[in-house]
Amino acid sequence: MASIGSAATTSAEAVRRGISGRRMDVAGRLFEGVLLLSLLISLAVLVTLLADVTGRGMGVFVERGLGFVTAPLSSDPGRAGIGQGVFGSLMLMLIVAVVAFPVGIGAAIYLEEYARDTRATRFFTANIRNLAGVPSIVYGLLGLAVFVIALRSLTGPQVVGRSILSGGLTLAIVVLPIVIITASEALRAVPRGIREAAFGVGATRWQVVRSHVVPYAAPGILTGTILAMARAFGETAPLIMVGGAVSFLSTGDRGVLETLQGKYTTLPTSIYQWVQEPRREFVELTAAGIIALLVTILLVNGLAIILRNRFARRW
Amino acid sequence: MIRPHDLDERQGAAPAAEVALGAVEFDDDEVVFELESLSCYYGAFRAVRDISLKVPKNRITAIIGPSGCGKSTLLRSFNRMNDLVDGARIDGRILYHGVDLYADGVDPVEVRRRIGMVFQKPNPFPKSIYENVAFGPRVAGVRGNLDGLVEESLRRAALWDEVKDKLKSPGTALSGGQQQRLCIARAIAVEPDVILMDEPCSSLDPIATLRIEELMHELKENYTIVIVTHNMQQAARASDYTAFLTMAEDRAGYLVEMSDTDQLFTRPASSLTEDYITGRFG
Numbered sequence: 001m002a003s004i005g006s007a008a009t010t011s012a013e014a015v016r017r018g019i020s021g022r023r024m025d026v027a028g029r030l031f032e033g034v035l036l037l038s039l040l041i042s043l044a045v046l047v048t049l050l051a052d053v054t055g056r057g058m059g060v061f062v063e064r065g066l067g068f069v070t071a072p073l074s075s076d077p078g079r080a081g082i083g084q085g086v087f088g089s090l091m092l093m094l095i096v097a098v099v100a101f102p103v104g105i106g107a108a109i110y111l112e113e114y115a116r117d118t119r120a121t122r123f124f125t126a127n128i129r130n131l132a133g134v135p136s137i138v139y140g141l142l143g144l145a146v147f148v149i150a151l152r153s154l155t156g157p158q159v160v161g162r163s164i165l166s167g168g169l170t171l172a173i174v175v176l177p178i179v180i181i182t183a184s185e186a187l188r189a190v191p192r193g194i195r196e197a198a199f200g201v202g203a204t205r206w207q208v209v210r211s212h213v214v215p216y217a218a219p220g221i222l223t224g225t226i227l228a229m230a231r232a233f234g235e236t237a238p239l240i241m242v243g244g245a246v247s248f249l250s251t252g253d254r255g256v257l258e259t260l261q262g263k264y265t266t267l268p269t270s271i272y273q274w275v276q277e278p279r280r281e282f283v284e285l286t287a288a289g290i291i292a293l294l295v296t297i298l299l300v301n302g303l304a305i306i307l308r309n310r311f312a313r314r315w
Numbered sequence: 316m317i318r319p320h321d322l323d324e325r326q327g328a329a330p331a332a333e334v335a336l337g338a339v340e341f342d343d344d345e346v347v348f349e350l351e352s353l354s355c356y357y358g359a360f361r362a363v364r365d366i367s368l369k370v371p372k373n374r375i376t377a378i379i380g381p382s383g384c385g386k387s388t389l390l391r392s393f394n395r396m397n398d399l400v401d402g403a404r405i406d407g408r409i410l411y412h413g414v415d416l417y418a419d420g421v422d423p424v425e426v427r428r429r430i431g432m433v434f435q436k437p438n439p440f441p442k443s444i445y446e447n448v449a450f451g452p453r454v455a456g457v458r459g460n461l462d463g464l465v466e467e468s469l470r471r472a473a474l475w476d477e478v479k480d481k482l483k484s485p486g487t488a489l490s491g492g493q494q495q496r497l498c499i500a501r502a503i504a505v506e507p508d509v510i511l512m513d514e515p516c517s518s519l520d521p522i523a524t525l526r527i528e529e530l531m532h533e534l535k536e537n538y539t540i541v542i543v544t545h546n547m548q549q550a551a552r553a554s555d556y557t558a559f560l561t562m563a564e565d566r567a568g569y570l571v572e573m574s575d576t577d578q579l580f581t582r583p584a585s586s587l588t589e590d591y592i593t594g595r596f597g
Contacts, residue, residue, distance in 0.1 A: 117401040193438035197498070199399060201451030201505050202428030211450065216441060313441060 053294070057287025068288055073265060077281035082289055085270035088164060089233055091259070092266060095168025096175060096232045101225055103172075104179030108221075111180070112187040113209050125184075132177035140241030143170030148242050156261040162243025164264035170242050171235055175228040182224025186217040219311030226304040230297050236268040267293050339556060339573055341371045343413075347509060347539045348393060353407040354567075355388045357400065362388045364567040365407070368558055375531055375540045377554035377576065379547055381591070384560045385568025386543040387435075390511050393541065394430035395423040428455060431502035435514040437494035439486030439501070444469075444478050447486040447497055451505035464504060472500035473530050492523025499530065503538070510534065512542040516549065528553040547592055551580045559588045 060068050064081075071081020115121045147169050148161035156163030190213050198208040214221075243263075265273075271289040274282045348370035355363040363385035370376050378386045388397065395416060397403040409416045416426055428451075439447050448465045457464070465482070469475040474496040478489070486497050495515055502510055512531070516524040531540055531553055544550050550557050557580070558573035571587050572579065583589045 191438070193434055193436055194440060196396060196399070196432070196434060197438045197440065197501070198450070199424075200394070200396065200427055200432040200434075201454065201501060202424055203450070203454045204424050207454045211454075212440060 050294075053287045053290045055287075056284055057289075057291045060284050060288035061291070069292065073270065077277075077279060077285055080274075080282075080285055082267055082270055082292055084265050085267040085289070086292075088167075088264040088266040089268075091164050091264065092168045092171055093229055093233060095165065095260075096172045096229065097225075099169060099172040100176050100179050100228070100232075104176050104228075105183045105221060105225075108180045108183035108187060109209065109214065112184050113205070113213060128177050128180050132181055135237075136174050136235055137237040137241065139170060139174045140238030142173065143167075143238060143242045158261060159243070159263050162263065163261045165260040166242045167239050167264060167266070170238050171232045174235060174238055175232045178228045178231060179225055182228065183217070183221045186220025186224060187213060189220060190216045216313060219307060219313070222311075223304045223308045226300060226307070230300040230304070233300065234268055234293060234297055236266075236272055239266060239269050240272065267296070339369065339371075339575065341369055345372045346370070347372045347412065348541075349410040349413075351408040351410065353389070353392065353405060353409060355385065355392050355397065355405050356403070357388075358402040361565070361567045363392075363560075364563065364569045366560075366568075366570045367407075368570060368573050370539065370541055371556065372539050373535055373537075374555040375535050375542060375553060376556045376558065377550035378541065378543045378558045378560060379545070379550045379591075380560035380568065381562065382545060383566065383568075384562040386545075386560055387513050389560070389568070390513055390541060390543045391432075393509070393511055394427045394432055396427070396432060398423050428505055429507050430509040430511060431505060431507035433495070433498050433502055433510060433512045433515045435517055437491055437498055437518065439489070439494050439497050441485060441487050443483045444486045444489070444497060445482040448500050448504045451501060455505050468500040468504040469497075471503055471534070472496045473526065473533075474500055490523070492519050492526060495519060495523070495527060496530065499527075499534075503534070507538065509539045509541065512540065514543055514545060516544070516546065524549070547580075551576060559583075559585075559591060561587055561591065 064071075068081045069086065070083045071079060072083050073085070074080040111121065111125060143166060147155050147166035151166075152161035155161050155166045155169070194212055194216065195208055198212050199205075203211070267289065271286055271293065274286040274289060346369045350366050350368050353363065353366045354361055366389065378389060380386050391397045392405055392409060393416075397405075405417060411426075411430070415421070440450065442450075445465055448468050449461045452461055452464055466475060466479075469478060474493060477493060478497075486494065489497060495518075499510070499515075516527050519527065528549065531542070534540060535555075542550075542554065554576045556573065557576045559571045559579065560568045561571055562568045571585050572583065574584065579588065580592055583592065589595075
């Protein structure tokens with residue numbers, strides 16, 4: 001009855017019969033179910049993690065409020081806090097921003113706007129993509145060899161190179177490929193027509209890049225760099241290699257250079273240290289530290305999303 | 316040179332027609348472009364083969380032909396826009412007022428300042444209408460107040476009355492036809508000698524198209540216009556001279572004939588042209 005040629009029967013009754021009723025699409029339904037299950041598994045993992053951490057760690061915030069956020073490291077769990085970790089992480093972010101952003105964005109602009117599309121360029125681009133996928137512990141080893149050992153006299157003579165500067169430079173290298181890739185994508189999203197329009201009225205390449213391509217790509221570049229920051233903020237493994245985990249921030253007023261060349265700790269490495277503590281109270285501190293870390297990363301990612309939506313350009 | 320594709324019965328009988336094809340002669344001081352066996356390549360692919368023609372001053376010259384015959388490539392070689400495409404290069408010569416555009420030491424930036432371009436898809440900068448027009452003069456080194464120049468350019472592009480109260484609003488907010496006139500205003504703001512138009516009406520409705528054609532007619536008093544179009548009616552309506560390109564089996568475009576537009580559309584010299592303009596091909 002429902003042959004392909006059924007379109008030929010056009011009596012009202014035949015048409016109604018033809019287009020009514022539901023088809024039993026077993027395979028389709030099954031597929032939909034499997035997809036839903038995948039989503040539920042992912043969500044369940046996330047919700048379990050959040051619930052567990054909140055349950056264990058909220059007590060610390062309730063009890064000590066922001067005191068936990070500002071308190072320094074201590075072997076007394078009642079007084080230990082993440083103040084130094086937060087400070088160290090912020091300092092690292094600053095170093096990452098100062099080093100990775102200009103270098104990464106500059107490399108992206110060169111690759112997208114200046115480099116000719118040769119075999120060498122494609123080789124470089126492919127390698128940068130690979131570098132973004134290299135486990136960060138490998139960059140930690142690189143940082144250990146280069147910044148901690150080879151450049152010790154620059155990065156921290158007092159602390160055998162295990163300084164905040166070494167940590168920041170290492171993290172900058174970790175996120176550099178990500179910055180280059182996201183900036184490249186933002187630049188590539190600027191239509192060719194815009195470049196041609198600018199060249200067409202007699203602009204030089206520099207004028208095209210400065211007045212048009214980079215300004216129009218800026219929101220995308222910004223979003224990418226913020227996400228790179230969030231990644232760097234949570235990185236732990238490379239910092240363990242270059243001394244972030246085992247060092248306590250020395251107290252007292254210090255100059256900028258001394259700070260840069262001094263010992264440090266970060267939020268994730270503080271968490272890593274507490275995990276290793278045998279005492280029960282530190283379990284709560286660990287959970288509280290994780291909450292602080294997650295909230296920060298959530299805020300940073302949220303900022304990136306807001307910026308992206310705010311400045312999104314439709315061509 | 317005899318091209319095998321032209322050798323159908325009619326031309327086979329009159330090989331002399333080959334000479335007449337594309338042979339529109341102008342006085343030297345009226346010639347803006349002279350192409351001498353121009354071929355354009357993208358890497359190993361030859362997109363345009365061995366084209367020789369002349370483009371007259373203060374006239375509208377249309378380039379027509381089927382899709383993919385290299386019309387745009389040819390046009391984009393006139394202001395070295397194809398320099399921006401990796402692997403693009405040319406053979407032969409393009410003389411602009413007698414000067415080889417591809418000679419050593421010729422600065423493509425200066426070339427493009429004199430030979431402006433309007434593109435297929437309206438491409439205003441995502442900036443204000445004012446800034447769209449003012450960008451060209453700025454990069455050309457004009458300093459100070461550009462209000463007069465912006466107004467004059469918008470007037471000449473027949474857009475002023477529609478936008479004079481919203482010069483600060485973004486050019487991208489205009490309608491398609493207005494955007495294209497804004498692009499024309501942007502092109503003429505640098506006071507070029509030639510305006511190249513690459514299918515400027517292909518994304519516009521018929522009314523907007525007609526406005527652009529009227530505008531071209533006004534502009535040719537001051538500018539030389541070369542327009543690529545796949546719309547034969549447009550070429551017939553709006554141009555003074557028409558060049559018909561088609562492509563060979565190797566997909567390289569070549570010039571079949573160029574002549575006075577009226578003549579090309581009423582008494583084409585080649586049967587290929589006739590087939591194309593009567594809709595039997597392409």
